[in-house]
Amino acid sequence: xxxxxxxxxxxxxxxxxxxxxxxxxxxxxxxxxxxxxxxxxxxxxxxxxxxxxxxxxxxxxxxxxxxxxxxxxxxxxxxxxxxxxxxxxxxxxxxxxxxxxxxxxxxxxxxxxxxxxxxxxxxxxxxxxxxxxxxxxxxxxxxxxxxxxxxxxxxxxxxxxxxxxxxxxxxxxxxxxxxxxxxxxxxxxxxxxxxxxxxxxxxxxxxxxxxxxxxxxxxxxxxxxxxxxxxxxxxxxxxxxxxxxxxxxxxxxxxxxxxxxxxxxxxxxxxxxxxxxxxxxxxxxxxxxxxxxxxxxxxxxxxxxxxxxxxxxxxxxxxxxxxxxxxxxxxxxxxxxxxxxxxxxxxxxxxxxxxxxxxxxxxxxxxxxxxxxxxxxxxxxxxxxxxxxxxxxxxxxxxxxxxxxxxxxxxxxxxxxxxxxxxxxxxxxxxxxxxxxxxxxxxxxxxxxxxxxxxxxxxxxxxxxxxxxxxxxxxxxxxxxxxxxxxxxxxxxxxxxxxxxxxxxxxxxxxxxxxxxxxxxxxxxxxxxxxxxxxxxxxxxxxxxxxxxxxxxxxxxxxxxxxxxxxxxxxxxxxxxxxxxxxxxxxxxxxxxxxxxxxxxxxxxxxxxxxxxxxxxxxxxxxxxxxxxxxxxxxxxxxxxxxxxxxxxxxxxxxxxxxxxxxxxxxxxxxxxxxxxxxxxxxxxxxxxxxxxxxxxxxxxxxxxxxxxxxxxxxxxxxxxxxxxxxxxxxxxxxxxxxxxxxxxxxxxxxxxxxxxxxxxxxxxxxxxxxxxxxxxxxxxxxxxxxxxxxxxxxxxxxxxxxxxxxxxxxxxxxxxxxxxxxxxxxxxxxxxxxxxxxxxxxxxxxxxxxxxxxxxxxxxxxxxxxxxxxxxxxxxxxx
Amino acid sequence: xxxxxxxxxxxxxxxxxxxxxxxxxxxxxxxxxxxxxxxxxxxxxxxxxxxxxxxxxxxxxxxxxxxxxxxxxxxxxxxxxxxxxxxxxxxxxxxxxxxxxxxxxxxxx
Numbered sequence: 001x002x003x004x005x006x007x008x009x010x011x012x013x014x015x016x017x018x019x020x021x022x023x024x025x026x027x028x029x030x031x032x033x034x035x036x037x038x039x040x041x042x043x044x045x046x047x048x049x050x051x052x053x054x055x056x057x058x059x060x061x062x063x064x065x066x067x068x069x070x071x072x073x074x075x076x077x078x079x080x081x082x083x084x085x086x087x088x089x090x091x092x093x094x095x096x097x098x099x100x101x102x103x104x105x106x107x108x109x110x111x112x113x114x115x116x117x118x119x120x121x122x123x124x125x126x127x128x129x130x131x132x133x134x135x136x137x138x139x140x141x142x143x144x145x146x147x148x149x150x151x152x153x154x155x156x157x158x159x160x161x162x163x164x165x166x167x168x169x170x171x172x173x174x175x176x177x178x179x180x181x182x183x184x185x186x187x188x189x190x191x192x193x194x195x196x197x198x199x200x201x202x203x204x205x206x207x208x209x210x211x212x213x214x215x216x217x218x219x220x221x222x223x224x225x226x227x228x229x230x231x232x233x234x235x236x237x238x239x240x241x242x243x244x245x246x247x248x249x250x251x252x253x254x255x256x257x258x259x260x261x262x263x264x265x266x267x268x269x270x271x272x273x274x275x276x277x278x279x280x281x282x283x284x285x286x287x288x289x290x291x292x293x294x295x296x297x298x299x300x301x302x303x304x305x306x307x308x309x310x311x312x313x314x315x316x317x318x319x320x321x322x323x324x325x326x327x328x329x330x331x332x333x334x335x336x337x338x339x340x341x342x343x344x345x346x347x348x349x350x351x352x353x354x355x356x357x358x359x360x361x362x363x364x365x366x367x368x369x370x371x372x373x374x375x376x377x378x379x380x381x382x383x384x385x386x387x388x389x390x391x392x393x394x395x396x397x398x399x400x401x402x403x404x405x406x407x408x409x410x411x412x413x414x415x416x417x418x419x420x421x422x423x424x425x426x427x428x429x430x431x432x433x434x435x436x437x438x439x440x441x442x443x444x445x446x447x448x449x450x451x452x453x454x455x456x457x458x459x460x461x462x463x464x465x466x467x468x469x470x471x472x473x474x475x476x477x478x479x480x481x482x483x484x485x486x487x488x489x490x491x492x493x494x495x496x497x498x499x500x501x502x503x504x505x506x507x508x509x510x511x512x513x514x515x516x517x518x519x520x521x522x523x524x525x526x527x528x529x530x531x532x533x534x535x536x537x538x539x540x541x542x543x544x545x546x547x548x549x550x551x552x553x554x555x556x557x558x559x560x561x562x563x564x565x566x567x568x569x570x571x572x573x574x575x576x577x578x579x580x581x582x583x584x585x586x587x588x589x590x591x592x593x594x595x596x597x598x599x600x601x602x603x604x605x606x607x608x609x610x611x612x613x614x615x616x617x618x619x620x621x622x623x624x625x626x627x628x629x630x631x632x633x634x635x636x637x638x639x640x641x642x643x644x645x646x647x648x649x650x651x652x653x654x655x656x657x658x659x660x661x662x663x664x665x666x667x668x669x670x671x672x673x674x675x676x677x678x679x680x681x682x683x684x685x686x687x688x689x690x691x692x693x694x695x696x697x698x699x700x701x702x703x704x705x706x707x708x709x710x711x712x713x714x715x716x717x718x719x720x721x722x723x724x725x726x727x728x729x730x731x732x733x734x735x736x737x738x739x740x741x742x743x744x745x746x747x748x749x750x751x752x753x754x755x756x757x758x759x760x761x762x763x764x765x766x767x768x769x770x771x772x773x774x775x776x777x778x779x780x781x782x783x784x785x786x787x788x789x790x791x792x793x794x795x796x797x798x799x800x801x802x803x804x805x806x807x808x809x810x811x812x813x814x815x816x817x818x819x820x821x822x823x824x825x826x827x828x829x830x831x832x833x834x835x836x837x838x839x840x841x842x843x844x845x846x847x848x849x850x851x852x853x854x855x856x857x858x859x860x861x862x863x864x865x866x867x868x869x870x871x872x873x874x875x876x877x878x879x880x
Numbered sequence: 881x882x883x884x885x886x887x888x889x890x891x892x893x894x895x896x897x898x899x900x901x902x903x904x905x906x907x908x909x910x911x912x913x914x915x916x917x918x919x920x921x922x923x924x925x926x927x928x929x930x931x932x933x934x935x936x937x938x939x940x941x942x943x944x945x946x947x948x949x950x951x952x953x954x955x956x957x958x959x960x961x962x963x964x965x966x967x968x969x970x971x972x973x974x975x976x977x978x979x980x981x982x983x984x985x986x987x988x989x
Binding site: 022023058059 | 930
């Protein structure tokens, strides 16, 4: 009731004010009439009445206060006044708003990343019960799980809960009338969706029986695939889609929210995961990604223990497959962020915090300077009896206005950043990250902005309150210089800014340099003149090894015959990227290590021309040749690291190695040693032993094609390569058919997004710091005009003055850079820890960064210094 | 003219409510009535009368209506609401207890 009455007053203020005035007038007239009755003359009566009534305006003011909106009215008035102040000094206002907006904006953008990656829940029911289960090996803490192990895990339903598994693969999609395309598919146990608590938006979920071989020819489409390939038509349900050359019936379409980029977002098709009898008992093919839903009663701690015990039992019972493995459990939500999130996100937030700190100290300097110029005004107002609150109020209002403008700008920055990040980090399959500006981000922006603006708006205000009235008023114009401590505080801010800018710039520099080295790393191989492509032979057409090998031979033959082609190879992997296949080996004639503790190596199946095509040098022995076939002796080629590790100084040629599975090793002879290769991908714990085997002795359906051009531009070969492949099999999708360097450059795209963010922080930090030093030096010069005039009058040259000013500024920058150097070394260490294979040891970059900072400081000081040299000595002295 | 007394703080509201409890009055009327009832011992300052009236109107203790006086002049008449009446009883009780205590203390000390 009360509140509404107040509201009504707020909106009917004009009318209410008029009523109030009328009421007062009535009162006055009545009193006059009273006085007239007492026998006074009209003038006397009027005078007496008014005297009695007192100050009408003041009464009205008090009455207005009674209406309860006084504070709001005052605030609006203060804001209005503050806005006028801002408009009066547009330079200051713009600088302050932009400084605050950029500082908070950088911070808010990073918060939107944190929000989008970590805080926003995945779109699944009862998310807290969902786990991702890993079988950690010494090489890989996030190792996958074999079908046999998974089937044992399924038996623990009562103790742990439900589990589901999926395994992704590239498949070929060949609709009649369309060129064959490669798609990203996942085979999933039929309970995956129900376990996640999601249902297809259209059609139905998998049925349990569809987990069986022969009944698994059904497919559920992702929303994106449905829209992109099938035009979003509901008729798709029941349609036949040819995947890997085999007809599948479309039974469902997932919803758009299921396309979360953090988990399963890149998958185009889901098919049931049916194990053949042989697969079901396979303990060595670790290919399943396993998700669990804990029973509601199982606490996370007990679940951890259960999973660890389960893994320990497997390791004990099946050591040949599971020795040295540990099972572990993490929440699905934490996995969604990706392994880098835990290290990279805090780093980004921290660095954006440094930008904000620089912005804040700039702001502090700006506002402090402004308060100082108004010190006299404050002193006068205080002397006239303004209360503490009355003095503070306009300053608070200015801070509020500043916070509002800065917050808005920050939101714009965050919004723009979200678009940029989405554009820059679109995945190969069109999945996009989305960092949206939601309520949380908005709250963050305005809260941070308000806190910053109030802290730095009020600090100088409190400083102003401490002013010695007498001193300020007496000292005239020079009351604004500020004391020695004040001056020192400003210098401290500048030193701090440069230290922070140094950290930001050096950090960005180290990362940029490291990433460039990484992108250009062609260690043990080369990519010039190469065209590469990825193919996946449809399992339906190429059922057995003989069929696959026949295709390989034909393809190599036809491609080699193309004009302009120097050599051609097929392989499971290229040296440009990580080889994910890790196997364990034993050496003939050496003691066999304990089961499961055999040395591990990454394995690549390659065709005979592989080494010459990629330029990997054969150091001793021979390369593979066409006579290494399925029927001939098994042969291997190993790299230098494996040679050193397995054979020491001995000659490995002619020695025999075998894969460490089963009791009857299938020995193969080492026929050659090649140099080590290193990919362009930063890897935490790369497996250094690299072992090659002939493609014909273990044919694979997923292949990398590499074609080396003679002296023609590699791009010119693309069309003829595609023509050859289509001629061989029109159903075969050929993806990423382009010059190798194009594909390689693409792989680190996410790192380049990070690089650009770091670069932006560095540049922003430098810009803010140079603005800061410029501002402070310019003020100092203005304040020391008198001093310079005296110096000039006493015979100092203009150069002396300029040198004096430059020296004071550069000294600050140097001290700051030196302090920042320590921080920069810390950042380098941090980057080295996050990206172990990133080259981060770069004193050159630190040196260059220091030079850049000092150069910028010199420039920023030179402008005001020039002005100092031009001081009109006579004029300045006369003005004293 | 008798000595003019300063009011105890907080008592003006109660006095206004009391005056209004006998019927509606305009601001001038309230001033007159208070002077009259106190035999001119109380002189209510307009500077405190009107803010007090508006405050009580905000709180819903009194309500106002513009009407014509006998002299055909528009004036704002205030009257007590139900909550106002309750408030008056409440303040009256408080006051009675307070003055009784003060009297007790001052007489026995």
